[in-house]
Amino acid sequence: MDNPLTPEVLADPVTLTRVLVDIESVSRNEKELAGYVEEVLRKVPHLSVSRLGNTVMARTDLGRDQRIVLAGHLDTVPINNNFPSELRGDLIYGCGTSDMKSGVAYALHLAVMVPNPRYDVTYFFYEAEEIESRYNGLFLVSEAHPEWLDADFAVLLEPTHGVVEAGCQGTMRSLVSTLGRRAHSARSWHGVNAIHGASEVLRRLNEYQARTVTIDGCAYREGMNAVRISGGVAGNVVPDRCDIEVNFRFAPDRTVAEAETHLREVFAGFDVVITDSAAGALPGLGAEPAREFLAAVGEAPIGKLGWTDVARFAAMGIPALNFGPGDPNLAHHPDEHVEISKVRDGAATLHRWLAA
Structure with a gap:
């Protein structure tokens, strides 16, 4: 051609x-x-x-x-x-x-x-x-x-x-995990429901106050959001794990290390694994x-x-x-x-x- x-x-x-x-x-x-x-x-x-x-x-x-x-x-x-x-x-x-x-x-x-x-x-x-x-x-x-x-x-x-x-902006993806204990759903009191435990993670995200940073006259608005939730074993099992994928978009005045420190502070007490990051x-x-x-x-x-x-x-x-x-x-x-x-x-x- x-x-x-x-x-x-x-x-x-x-x-x-x-x-x-x-x-x-x-x-x-x-x-x-x-x-x-x-x-x-x-x-x-x-x-x-x-x-x-x-x-x-x-x-x-x-x-x-x-x-x-x-x-x-x-x-x-x-x-x-x-x-x-x-x-x-x-x-x-x-x-x-x-x-x-x-x-x-x-x-x-x-x-x-x-x-x-x-x-x-x-x-x-x-x-x-x-x-x-x-x-x-x-x-x-x-x-x-x-x-x-x-x-x-x-x-x-x-x-x-x-x-x-x-x-x-910089970007960071992480898995914030809640852990529980499996049990038969007919006797759920013998277990700890990890999906229910995710409510605290979601509460923190709902209440999160994102910064807006102005650098050289340019405004960068940050954001931290749950973008995916996965958990569950079967229709009759209390789940022992729930993973909440969180995407943090951060202003370029933060380094990747500083962004990770901040994210871990927000989810103190939970297991946090960084899966992907890129500096702004x-x-x-x-x-x-x-x-x-x-x-x-x-x-x-x-x-x-x-x-x-x-x-x-x-x-x-x-x-x-x-x-x-x-x-x-x-x-x-x-x-x-x-x-x-x-x-x-x-x-x-x-x-x-x-x-x-």
């Missing part, structure tokens, strides 16, 4: 968004799209291109004083009766329109159309962001070629509805490219409520922001869509910022 990413398509970020959406790339199935992207970028004279798995990296080497990263993931969540794309007025509907092929369109458009940027630029088109971290293209690059990630500033083209979302990212607004980017956007940033790959850059000491045309509230939604006007406005903003 001929590459659908023709010069005419690459020149228009709106048309490019639709074409990208119409190339199915559910996580672990990015090979076709990555191949098209690689083929196009290898023909661009001002870029050098490398590939790791289904992650494509392209970079300029113009001798600029600073280097920035523009990054977007190629994969989407599974299709849900929303493929291929559909145009309705000012809206493009389809899987990945918001999260985040409209953002990928920005990076691909700029990589081809801006041969002389004011900074050296590294573009990442990476795989498997929507699934387990071990498959994530940026993670795999950090393990195999960390030098590819070297930069002074990074922009993740995640959906933000056209505003700058700075940094991100501070806003990172002080870097010179970040200040110039904010000036190009012309609006004050807000805090990112959620975890994104900006945290990977923050862990390396690289300030990073989120900026993309899609509405994050539509990510993974069957009616996912993006506004054409947002795509055009954001592309113009990035071009204004990058063009020398």
